[in-house]
Amino acid sequence: MSTEPPLPLPASPSGMLRRGQCTAAVAAAAAACLAPLAVFLAVLVLAPSLLPRLLLRPHHVVPYVVSAELRLLAFDAAASAVAYNLSAVLRFDGPPGLYARRYAGVRAAPFYAGQELGAAVELPGFTQRCSGSGAGPALPVAWAGVQRVPPGRRARAVAAALARERAEGSLTVKVAVRAVQDGAESDFACVLSFPAPRGRHGGGGDARVFDGGRCVDAVRGEF
Secondary structure (H helix, E strand, O other): OOOOOOOOOOOOHHHHHHHHHHHHHHHHHHHHHHHHHHHHHHHHHHHHHHHHHHHHOOOOEEEEEEEEEEEEEOOOOOOOEEEEEEEEEEEEEEOOOOOOEEEEEEEEEEEEEOOEOOOOEOOOEEEOOOOOOOOOOEEEEHHHHHHHHEHHHHHHHHHHHHHHHHHEEEEEEEEEEEEEEEEEEEEEEEEEEOOOOOOOOOOOEEEEEEOOOOOOOOOOOOO
């Protein structure tokens, strides 16, 4: 007489529910244990490249005007135009660091009394190596020509500013600078102050010298 093995009893719905809950709890506990480990590994991998950028460098390096010369700045009321001859040497002096800074898209343009004098000049890009004093290369730039000023309020403003500054004995020219440093674009304003010429027509002979100074951050919009 043969005996057949008893058939397994079907699992009850409550047992299946408890088994699913246990599986979900185990998975959640494993994920909770692995999450801090994943974060730690990510920080361990990224820290060597992120820490120097976050802690050891400023957002950008502000340019410096090494020197500047103004040979001519005169307004012709009949032609409503400004004649100018200006040159300057710019430099980006960053502090010594553990990384190389890359500069691109460096542009500079002169302004007087809100009026642009000539088009912006694009200067060559360069890389500032991490070794050494942090001094960047000298970037000479020059503008010369005649800039027509729209008649009316703008022309009157330029003429009044020039007359006032000549009487005060000092001419102020602003050079707007834009640079992309390590992919971040920044604008700067460099204010140059020159002794005013004694003649009525703004010189054209001896150069008026600006001994240099650091620029400041500026609101974007000059270019």
